[in-house]
Amino acid sequence: MSTHSSHPLSTAARHLSAVDSLTTPIVCTATYTFASSDELRDHFEGRVRRHEYGRYGNPTVRAAEERLAALDGAGDAALFGSGMAAITSALFALSKKGDHVVITADGYRRTRSFVTNLLARFGVEHTVVAAGDAGAVAAAIDARTRVVLAESPTNPYLRVLDLPALAEAKKKFPRAKILIDATFATPENQKPLAQGADLVIHSCTKYLGGHNDLLAGVVSGDAGLVSVVREARDVLGGVLDPHAAYLLLRGLKTLSLRVARQNASALELARWLESQRAVERVYYPGLASHPDHDVAARLMSGFGGVVSFVLRADLEGTARALDQCRLAILAPSLGGVETLIEQPAIMSYYGLAPEERAALGIRDGLVRLSVGVEDVEEIRADLARVIEEVRRGL
Numbered sequence: 587m588s589t590h591s592s593h594p595l596s597t598a599a600r601h602l603s604a605v606d607s608l609t610t611p612i613v614c615t616a617t618y619t620f621a622s623s624d625e626l627r628d629h630f631e632g633r634v635r636r637h638e639y640g641r642y643g644n645p646t647v648r649a650a651e652e653r654l655a656a657l658d659g660a661g662d663a664a665l666f667g668s669g670m671a672a673i674t675s676a677l678f679a680l681s682k683k684g685d686h687v688v689i690t691a692d693g694y695r696r697t698r699s700f701v702t703n704l705l706a707r708f709g710v711e712h713t714v715v716a717a718g719d720a721g722a723v724a725a726a727i728d729a730r731t732r733v734v735l736a737e738s739p740t741n742p743y744l745r746v747l748d749l750p751a752l753a754e755a756k757k758k759f760p761r762a763k764i765l766i767d768a769t770f771a772t773p774e775n776q777k778p779l780a781q782g783a784d785l786v787i788h789s790c791t792k793y794l795g796g797h798n799d800l801l802a803g804v805v806s807g808d809a810g811l812v813s814v815v816r817e818a819r820d821v822l823g824g825v826l827d828p829h830a831a832y833l834l835l836r837g838l839k840t841l842s843l844r845v846a847r848q849n850a851s852a853l854e855l856a857r858w859l860e861s862q863r864a865v866e867r868v869y870y871p872g873l874a875s876h877p878d879h880d881v882a883a884r885l886m887s888g889f890g891g892v893v894s895f896v897l898r899a900d901l902e903g904t905a906r907a908l909d910q911c912r913l914a915i916l917a918p919s920l921g922g923v924e925t926l927i928e929q930p931a932i933m934s935y936y937g938l939a940p941e942e943r944a945a946l947g948i949r950d951g952l953v954r955l956s957v958g959v960e961d962v963e964e965i966r967a968d969l970a971r972v973i974e975e976v977r978r979g980l
């Protein structure tokens with residue numbers, strides 16, 4: 587094991603490299619052994635740092651947590667078995683009966699449903715405000731507020747929150763914590779902790795894993811606050827499997843390469859889509875036409891790999907158009923190396939009545955494109971097939 591202080595492997599990874607493995611070993615165990623009762627006492631008295639039981643920690647998972655904390659510029663990070671496990675555990679950890687949570691309207695449907703249905707059953711009240719409007723978010727905070735949870739950029743309209751403005755306005759309520767779900771941004775494009783967030787959450791299922799082969803979620807931030815969330819995880823049990831932690835560590839090795847390419851291709855495709863008559867509107871924070879372009883340009887170093895757009899077509903016409911794709915794959919999720927395309931009205935919002943979808947702002951012709959790492963010209967050629975199908979119906 588190297589003792590060099592600037593060793594490129596994290597502390598946890600170095601502990602694991604006793605066999606000189608370049609890659610982080612997968613420690614596949616549910617429990618850890620103690621040589622004697624004295625060793626057990628040393629552990630519980632905090633005289634040694636070691637693992638005890640799989641739900642409380644795993645060396646492979648710990649190596650990934652250290653890597654993620656470094657990427658977010660955080661004191662610590664806690665990994666979970668999915669993005670939703672991270673979000674729900676953080677909210678359970680930070681709120682109790684009689685408290686109040688503020689969330690934004692545009693956002694992942696399951697996050698909203700957790701706050702408005704499940705958390706509400708435990709007596710935690712909530713206010714839902716328009717996404718991207720820092721003033722409205724700040725105005726919804728009161729003395730009972732413990733958590734302000736906002737995605738930035740949001741799913742699917744890519745609204746970007748003026749985080750420094752919100753953090754400034756929130757100073758009057760120091761007990762309220764700002765949680766930013768930065769799944770769409772990734773630590774490559776934005777560092778919310780340096781801009782006023784108390785905790786950052788990512789669904790690592792998306793860009794951080796990057797290959798559509800794992801589910802994971804992470805909460806990072808100040809070590810004290812992360813330990814409160816970790817304690818909730820240890821009880822709720824939404825832990826990450828060490829095999830998935832290994833895949834996540836592997837994915838992270840190419841994060842900056844993938845995101846740089848996805849940023850560049852998405853911007854190019856967004857501009858091209860905006861020039862097409864069959865496209866009514868494009869939502870991409872890198873375009874001057876996006877309502878939050880100025881905020882995004884100030885806070886983000888890249889605008890991400892997701893482009894949302896509305897086709898001049900009805901529900902069936904849009905579905906037919908997407909069926910013309912040969913490269914982009916019809917699938918939920920985003921952020922992986924493969925380009926994925928979906929029509930939210932019949933994917934994430936399937937089963938909702940047209941009026942219910944309309945109330946949530948989900949248009950029939952809305953398309954969400956997650957740009958992969960393929961040749962941008964090949965993706966454009968695929969989108970041209972979608973556009974051609976819409977044009978035929980105009």
Ligand SMILES: Cc1ncc(COP(=O)(O)O)c(C=O)c1O
Nearest residue numbers: 668669670694741769789791802
């Ligand atoms: C912004 C955002 N946050 C959280 C989640 C949930 O993550 P997971 O699917 O890893 O539970 C998603 C899933 O699509 C998402 O888009």
